[in-house]
Amino acid sequence: MEFSFSREQEDLRSSVKDFLSRRSGSEARNTILKSGYAFDRELWKTMAQQLGLQGLAVPEAADGSGAGFIETSIVLEELGRDSYAGPYFSTIAASWVLEHGDDAASERLRSLAEGSRIFTLAIADEGGTWSRPGHSTRAFEVGDEHRLTGRKVNVTDADTADEFIVIASLPQGPAWFSVAADAEGVTVNVRESLDITRPIGHLEFHDVKATLVVGPQDAAAVLAEVNDKAAAGLAAEMVGGAQAALDQSVRWSLERTQFGRPIGSFQAIKHMCADALVEVETARLLTEYAAWAIEEKAPDASVAASMAKQAASDAFNLAAGNNIQIHGGIGFTWEHSAHLYFRRAKASSTLYGTPQGHRARIADLLAV
Template sequence: MTGTFAFTAEHEALRNTVRRFLTERSPETEVRRLMETADGYDPTVWSLMANQIGLQGLALPEKYGGSGAGFVDLQIVLEEMGRALLCAPFLSSVVLAANALLTSGDEAACAEYLPGIAEGTTIATLAVTEASGSWRADDVTVTADAQYRLTGEKLFVLDGHVADLLLVVARTAAGPTLFAVDAGAEGVAREPLGTLDATRKQARLVLDQTPARLIGEDGGAAGPLERTLDLAAAALAAEQAGGARRTLEMAVEYAKVREQFGRPIGSFQAIKHKCADMLLEVESSTSAAYAVGWAVDAGSVEVPVLAPLAKAYCSEAYTHCAAENIQIHGGIGFTWEHPAHLYFKRAKSTEILFGNPRQHRALLADRLGI
C-alpha cells in the first residue's frame, strides 16, 4: 500500500458535527443515567442519530438506504463516540450486523434488512461468541437442523437484549452458516447480563428450535465472518483511539491545575513522562487505526494484516492511558464520582472484545506465515 493518507475538509466537518452532537446528547451525566437503565441507550437519541445526521447509514451503500461514505468516515464517527462513551447499539448494529450482511453476498437479505439498520428502525447484532469466548466460526456449537431451526445455549451477544434482528452463526451439515433470526421468534430467550463496562450492554441468548432464515450460502459463513471481524476490529480500534485521546486530555488538564508543594503537578518530571508516554500511544494508536480504514477504502490486500495489528496495539494503548489517567489524578481518580473509571472499564472491555491482544498477535503471525 502506497501513498499518504490525510483527513479532508469533509472528514473534519463530519468530526465537528458528530462531536457537537455528542457533546450535547452524551455528556457524562447522560452516560451515567443510561448505565443504570435496562436498555442502556436512549431511543430518542438513536433516532436523532439516524434522521438528523444519518450516522447509522453513513457507510452503507446508497442502494440500501445509506450514504455510501467510506470506512474512514465510519471510523471518525466511532472515534468521537469513544471520546464521549456513547451508550448506544452502534457497534453491534452498524458495524457487526451490517457488515455481516454485506460480506455474506446475499443481495435479497441486504435489501430486506439494511434499510432498516440505516434508518435506525432496526437494531441488529451478530451472535457468534459462546462460553469459550471465541469469535471463530470453527468454534461455534450452535446447530441448525435441515429445516433451519437453531438450537444453542449461552451465546453472549452485544446489545442482544434490545436487538430486533439477530444474525446467528450456526453449524449445519455443510459447516458454519449465517442465519437471520427475529428476536421475537419462538424459542428465543434473552437475559441481560451484568458486565464490567455498563456503558455497553450485553445479553445471554438461548435458542431452542428457533426458526431462522438462511443468509448467504449454507456452510459459507467462515470467510465472510473473518472479513466482518477484521472490519469490526478496525472500527473498534478507532473507538479505542478516541477514548485514549480523551483520557490524555483529562490527565493533562488536571496536571495543569492540581498543585502540590506549591506548584502544578504537571511541572514534575514523573508526570511529564507519563503524559509524554500517553501522547506517544495516543498518536500511534490513531495512526494504526486509520491505516486499516485507509486500506479498507483502498481495497488493499493488507487489511487482514493491519486489522489484528491495530486491534492489539490500540487495546493495550487505551488500557495503559486509562490507567495512567487514574494515577495522575491520584485519590480522586479512584472515586466513583470521577469519570476516569468509566474510561478504564471501557478500555478493559474493548481490550477483550473480538479477542485479546495476544490472540490478535497470534492471528497476525498466522496470516504472515510465521
C-alpha cells in the first residue's frame, strides 16, 4: 500500500500550523511556565469558529465537517508540536461516543462543533483502566430518568469540561451517560499533574442526574473504538511533541558553542539527535498507518493503534530526555520550555495505556 496526504489534508496542516504560530506558540508556553495553566476560552472559540477544528470529525448532520480520522490526527500532531494547552483531545474523544447517540447527542455534537461546550470522557473507576473501567460506578433508572453514583479517576481536563461523558454499569451491562459538570451531586477534585498543559482530575458522583447516550447493547463496542482512536490520536499528538523537542535540540546544538565550535559537531550530540530522529520517524510512519487503518476500518486497526501508541511514547520520551541533556544546565531549569516536552512525554505515555501495556496488547491481538 502506498499512502500520501491529499492536497486538502496538507492545506489543513498548514492552516493549523500557521494559526498556532500566530495565536499560541512560544508566548503561550512562556505564560504557562511563569503563571501555570490557564485555559484560553477565546482561543478555543476562534479554533471552532474560524478553523472549524472542534467540528472537524463531527458529522455534517450535526453541523460538522464530516472529515475522517486522518484529518483529526493531523490536527492533533500540530497541537502536540505546539504543546497546546487546552481540552481539544478530551473533547474530540467525547465526540467519538456522542456520534453513536440519539438526537439529543446530536445537539451536544452541535454545541461541541461550535465551541460553546467542552466535553471530556470519564472512564476508569478506582483500580480500573481505560480498557477495563471497572463496575463500581453504577447507574439506576428512577422513573423516566437515570441517576448515577460512583467515582472516576484520571479524567483529563476535568476542571475545564462543561459536560462529562461517563461509562457506568446498569443492571443490564455498561452504558454511556452524559452528566453536566455543574449538576447537583458532582464533585471535581483537580490533582497536580506532571503535565502542566493537561490537568487531570477525579470525579465523584452522588445520585447525579444522567442522560443515557449509548445503551448496554453497544457500549462495549464503543469503548473499544474509543480506546483505539484515543491511542492513535495520542500517538499523533506525541509525534508532534517529539518532533518539536528534536527540532529544539538541533537548533540549540547549532547555536551553542564549546571550545570554539558548535556542540552539534561533537559525535555524542550527533548520535543523540540521530537516535531520536530514527525513533520519531518510525513512530510517525506507524501513527500515519494507524490513522489510515482506523478510518478505513481495516482488520488490523487495533494492532496498528497500539503499535503507534507504544512507538510514539518511546520516541517522545527519548527526544524530550535528550533535549534536556543537550541543553545542559539551562535545560534543567523550570524557566526553560524543554521540561514542558519532558513532562508531557511522561504523562501522555500513561494515558490510554502505557507502552508496556500496548506491547502486551499487541501480543494478545496477534496471539503471540
